[in-house]
Amino acid sequence: MVNLTTRLGALTLRNPIMPASGTFLEELANVFDMDRIGAHVTKTITAEIRTGNPTPRVCELRGSMLNSIGIPGKGVAYFLDNVVPFYTRFNAPLVVSISADTADGFARLCERVAVPGVAAIEANISCPNIEEDGKAFAIRPSSTREVMIRLRQATDLPLWAKLTPNTGETTEVALAAEEAGADALVVANTALAMAIDIRTRKPRLGNLMGGLSGPALKPITLRMTYQCAKAVRIPVIGCGGIDSVEDVIEYLIAGASAVQVGTATFIDPLAMVRMIDGLARWCEGEGISDVAQLVGSVRDGEAADMSVLMDTAP
Amino acid sequence: MILRAPARILDCTPGQFFHLRCPAHGPDQPFLRRPMSIYGYDTVRGELQFLYKVTGEGTRGLASLLPGDSLNVLGPLGQGFTIRGNWQNLLLVARGVGLATLAPLAQEARRLGRNLTAICSARAPGYLMSVDHFTGLGARVITVTDSEGTSGTDNIRRIVEREIAEQGVDAIYTCGSNRLLTLLQAIQAEHGIPGEIALEQQMACGLGMCQCCVRAFRRNGRIIHDRVCCEGPVFDMAEAMPW
Numbered sequence: 001m002v003n004l005t006t007r008l009g010a011l012t013l014r015n016p017i018m019p020a021s022g023t024f025l026e027e028l029a030n031v032f033d034m035d036r037i038g039a040h041v042t043k044t045i046t047a048e049i050r051t052g053n054p055t056p057r058v059c060e061l062r063g064s065m066l067n068s069i070g071i072p073g074k075g076v077a078y079f080l081d082n083v084v085p086f087y088t089r090f091n092a093p094l095v096v097s098i099s100a101d102t103a104d105g106f107a108r109l110c111e112r113v114a115v116p117g118v119a120a121i122e123a124n125i126s127c128p129n130i131e132e133d134g135k136a137f138a139i140r141p142s143s144t145r146e147v148m149i150r151l152r153q154a155t156d157l158p159l160w161a162k163l164t165p166n167t168g169e170t171t172e173v174a175l176a177a178e179e180a181g182a183d184a185l186v187v188a189n190t191a192l193a194m195a196i197d198i199r200t201r202k203p204r205l206g207n208l209m210g211g212l213s214g215p216a217l218k219p220i221t222l223r224m225t226y227q228c229a230k231a232v233r234i235p236v237i238g239c240g241g242i243d244s245v246e247d248v249i250e251y252l253i254a255g256a257s258a259v260q261v262g263t264a265t266f267i268d269p270l271a272m273v274r275m276i277d278g279l280a281r282w283c284e285g286e287g288i289s290d291v292a293q294l295v296g297s298v299r300d301g302e303a304a305d306m307s308v309l310m311d312t313a314p
Numbered sequence: 315m316i317l318r319a320p321a322r323i324l325d326c327t328p329g330q331f332f333h334l335r336c337p338a339h340g341p342d343q344p345f346l347r348r349p350m351s352i353y354g355y356d357t358v359r360g361e362l363q364f365l366y367k368v369t370g371e372g373t374r375g376l377a378s379l380l381p382g383d384s385l386n387v388l389g390p391l392g393q394g395f396t397i398r399g400n401w402q403n404l405l406l407v408a409r410g411v412g413l414a415t416l417a418p419l420a421q422e423a424r425r426l427g428r429n430l431t432a433i434c435s436a437r438a439p440g441y442l443m444s445v446d447h448f449t450g451l452g453a454r455v456i457t458v459t460d461s462e463g464t465s466g467t468d469n470i471r472r473i474v475e476r477e478i479a480e481q482g483v484d485a486i487y488t489c490g491s492n493r494l495l496t497l498l499q500a501i502q503a504e505h506g507i508p509g510e511i512a513l514e515q516q517m518a519c520g521l522g523m524c525q526c527c528v529r530a531f532r533r534n535g536r537i538i539h540d541r542v543c544c545e546g547p548v549f550d551m552a553e554a555m556p557w
Contacts, residue, residue, distance in 0.1 A: 025523040027544070043523075051539060056516045058526040060345045065518065069525050072539065214345065266519040267335065267347060269388070 002283040003290040004276070006038060006258050008235045009183040011093055011120060011158050013038035013258060015276050016291060017248065020239050020262030021097035021122060021162070022069065026086050031269045035090050036276060038258060042083065044097040044124045047109045049075040053129060054206030059195055064217060064241075065263060066193055068129045068210030071099060076112050084117050093119030095160070099127060103137075107150040114155045121157050123147065123182075126164035126189035128211045133192075138164040141176035152181030160237065162186040163228070165220050174228040184235045186260060187225045191217055213263040217241040222254055229255025229296055243271075245278030252294040315376060317385060319355075319362040326355045327394030328418035329512050329548040332362070333520035335386035336375035347388065348372040349517045349543070351415035362387070365414035365443070391520055392547050395419055395510050397426060401484035404428055405477055407470065407498060409435035412490035413444045415512045415547075419487055420451040431477055433458065435465045435494075467497045474501055483507055490514065492556050502552060509551035515542040530555045 004015035018039040025043065028034060052072030059066050073079075079096075087094045096113045098121060100106040110121055125137035125147055137143045144161070151159055161177040163170070165188050174185055190211025195204040203209075221240025229236045238256030242248055243264045251259045264271040283291060333347040354363035366373050379385060397404065397419075404423055406416045413434055423430040430453040436442040438461035448455050456473060458464040477483055478501075486502060486509035488494050495511060502509045515527035522544040529546070530537055531553040540546060 022525075023519070023523050025521075027522045031521070043525075052525060052528065055528060056526075057528070058346075058516050058518045058524065062343060063345060065346060067518070067524070067526065072525055072528070263518075266524055267345070269519075269521060 002280045002288065003292075004280060006291065008237070008257060009158055011039075013093065015279070016252065016256075016258035017272050017276050017279070018095070018237075018258065018260055019265060019272065020260035021124060023262040023265050026083070028265075028269065032273050035092050037092060037272050039093045039095050039119070040087055040090065041095045041122060041260065042079075042097050043073065044071050044099045044127065045076055045079050045109070045113060046071055046073055046099050047076050047105065047112070049073065056204065056206050059204040061195060061212075061216070064212055064214035065266075066195055066205055066210040066212055067190070068205045068207035070129050070207065071127065076109060079113070080115060084115060088117050095120045095122050097122040097124050097162070099124040099130065101130075103147040103150040106147050107154040110151050110154040114157050118157065120160060120183075121151070121155055122160040122162055122186060123151055124162050124189070126162050126166075128164070128166060128190060128192040128209070129207060133209070136164055136166070138162070138173055138189075139167045141169055141172040144173050145176040145180045148177050148180030148182055158183040160184045160186050163188045163224070165189070165191040165217070165224060165240075170224050170227050171231045174231050178232045178234050182234060184237055184257075185228050185232065186237045186239055187228050187256075188221045188240055191220060213241065215241045215243050218243075218247060222251060225251055225256050226254040226298065242275075245275045245282055248275050248279055249282060249294060252291065253296075253298050255296040255298065257292075257295050315364045315366065315379070317362045317364075317387070318360055319387075321357060321360065323387070323390065324355050324357045324360070324362060326352055326390045326418070328352070328422045329394035329415065329510075330390040330392050331547055332364070332387045332389035333391060333517075334364075334372070334376070335388075336372035337378060337383075337385070339375045339378035342371040342374050344372040344375055346518055347520060349391075349514075349520055349547075351512065351547070352390065353414050353417050354421065355418065365411070365417070367411050388520060392543055393545065395422075395487060395512075395548050397422060397428065398485070402428055403482050403484050404430045404487065405433070405474065405483045405485070406430065406487040407433040407435070407474070407494055408489045409465075409491050409494065410437075410441070411443065412488075412512075415489045416487060417444050417447055420448050420453045423453070424451045429481070430454070431456065431481070433470065433473060435459070435470070437461065467493060470494070471497060471501065474498075478505055478507070485509060486551065487511075488551065495551070495554060496556055498551060499554075510548050511551045511554050512547045513542055513549060513554065514547070517543055519543070529557070
């Protein structure tokens with residue numbers, strides 16, 4: 001029997017696999033037993049009712065997709081009255097993803113959603129589809145610190161910061177979030193991207209730009225997961241392009257304590273359940289009794305093959 | 315395309331769709347599933363049918379399937395057409411591939427013993443789809459084409475008005491065309507006839523999570539956005555907004 005139990009600070013998950021925000025909804029309860037997965041992560045909640053971005057909101061690329069949904073939602077009041085009660089029937093911890101335009105707005109929304117039944121808050125400080133040109137708090141360490149300090153003051157619940165690939169300061173942003181009191185990092189959101197139809201010469205998304213997700217994103221977010229796990233002491237939750245159990249294992253080896261699965265669920269609604277079964281089987285086959293043994297087990301201290309080759313080359 | 319299908323997925327309502335995982339074929343590597351409306355379903359024979367036109371990676375992949383191959387399908391999904399108990403005379407108006415979406419309505423109308431008239435529009439007589447299918451299911455078919463100069467909105471309006479005057483029309487169904495939607499909305503407003511429309515939109519998950527496939531509707535004096543995959547693909551025609 002392989003132990004898949006995963007500790008994320010004060011939270012204990014029955015396994016390290018959970019959905020990425022925006023790819024999970026109550027409707028999935030019709031497709032599989034939602035208590036099979038490690039946690040439930042809601043679509044991002046905003047205080048106000050939002051319509052979302054113009055269509056087309058999605059387009060397909062090789063091995064990936066772009067989306068620009070724009071966080072449509074019925075607002076926090078609807079969420080508290082309808083969504084939170086729905087999830088009380090499950091044992092898996094409920095993680096609420098939140099977004100706001102300002103640090104103050106984040107803090108006020110956080111206070112409202114920190115209700116019984118909610119196990120953790122995920123601060124979506126990295127959505128590329130809200131502000132022009134994909135601007136978001138998590139692009140810079142200073143704005144990350146500002147919003148995370150306010151959020152830390154607003155709640156005692158476990159607080160996760162969802163980072164962005166759209167930064168040149170991955171490590172600095174990760175450290176800023178940790179120093180400001182984050183309990184875990186989610187690494188990462190989608191990468192700001194674009195596609196144009198060459199026949200019509202129109203951008204393929206109604207909002208011009210959008211977020212890249214799917215297997216094409218994985219090497220980038222895996223690299224970030226590795227960098228963040230090296231830099232911080234808090235747990236890192238890997239996210240980006242996970243499509244198979246091998247991808248899950250790769251993230252764990254890179255330093256992720258748990259992972260979020262998103263786009264893969266759009267293609268196979270049972271993807272997370274299959275990965276959980278596959279992870280247990282793989283560990284058993286490898287003689288690994290506890291999945292935690294994989295976390296951060298990357299052999300990055302050893303000489304790369306290439307350097308040996310270079311030494312012996314004429 | 316005819317699939318041998320287990321009975322548990324053949325409990326379909328006309329207008330519903332399946333989300334197909336189209337196979338990769340050569341350079342074509344479709345990434346997301348493709349939503350496709352059901353052309354026919356037969357619980358007795360255990361068959362599920364789709365009618366498609368090859369237009370891109372996904373449909374090229376479908377066309378590469380050989381007898382005996384398997385296909386991963388998710389469904390049936392979405393809300394189908396309504397045929398209320400007191401709707402005896404049904405009228406459907408559609409053009410091109412849109413007719414495929416309305417085909418199961420003919421099957422259901424026959425099962426329920428309702429009268430169905432189908433106005434089928436196309437570029438030219440050679441492009442008319444499903445006419446034999448509709449006729450075979452006991453529907454009365456009226457064809458209009460661009461090449462014969464009969465598919466203009468004025469002529470379709472005349473045909474629909476004649477149907478209303480002579481047979482009576484209890485409900486109107488359509489699919490896909492902005493021009494037909496605008497025309498039929500005007501007619502239904504004038505005559506107080508209920509109607510439904512099947513709509514399309516770029517889709518990712520097909521189950522409601524991604525919120526990609528929204529369309530705008532007028533409801534209770536407000537503009538709201540519903541998901542084609544969950545609240546649709548069939549909607550109240552009067553609420554649909556031209557796009």
